[in-house]
Amino acid sequence: MIEDLGAHRGKTIVFGYDRHVLPELGAYTQALGSCGAIVNAVGGQGQPLHYLTSAESVCRRMLGVGSGLTVGVLVCATGLGVCIAANKFRGLYAARCLSAEDARCARLVNNANVLCLAAASTVDVNRRIIDAFMTTPYEGRKLDELLYLRRLEMDDKDHGGDHHDRHHRGLRSIG
Template sequence: MRIGIGNDHVAVEYKKVISEYITEKYGYEVVNYGTDSTERFNYPESGKKVAEAVASGKVDRGILICGTGVGIGIAANKVKGIRCVICSEPYSAKLSRQHNDTNVLSFGARVIGIELAKMIVDNWLVTEFEAGRHKVRVDMIGKIEQEI
């Protein structure tokens, strides 16, 4: 699996730790779409890049990290085909995959500790979409997106 990862200046260290964690634990390739500098960086840029990479199939899923995870996640959700969950605990990460087939995960480096971030990533990466009644709802979301 290929995971696109993006971040702003606040989350440089989190990106490094999470990228290494995913590579070591799962053997997945991590593609960097974020900044490696702690100088001011506009999070919508990397949010858009990761979302476009997921939507186009260049990567299988995406992970975004900024101060809160909110702004970068909102930016990603503007790209057609993206269902980004902004998450600060493992249970929602798991259910977002089971019920919503989320393809991008976002969290905040100023909101959660790195060990909690790893737990969220674990739950999100290993959980499969249940389809069934949930597929009907995900298809409804896609239809709304097409109407816009």
């Protein structure tokens, strides 16, 4: 995650969504198609479109291929449910973005590799968010913070005691 510098444009896009996207599915597919090859991670005909199963499918596919080669895009009613679910997967960093500025910051500062969108937003707003997320490169800022997150991922068996103190030493905000 930390080593993957640059933008996401041109990577394989693993796309998942829930039923709220169906009326605008063509517009989302078109917007994503201009940024890279799309892999639809949602099940086949007749399967229910649930935000949790879509998020799980996207994340498992990303990890199976290699998260440095793919970028995830998830859309549910608010973007919150898919974001929470995606952040349960080690090495994936999901950001719910409601504006192009959110997307730029998620990439530039935090190197997010899963974009979570709200179907409640208009497709035009989400198209601008997608473009900002795909074209904004991660520039290697805030490495101390990102290394801290990686340590938290690796230390999931330690849920208390001196966890905060042990890992917080030396962490300072860079900007």
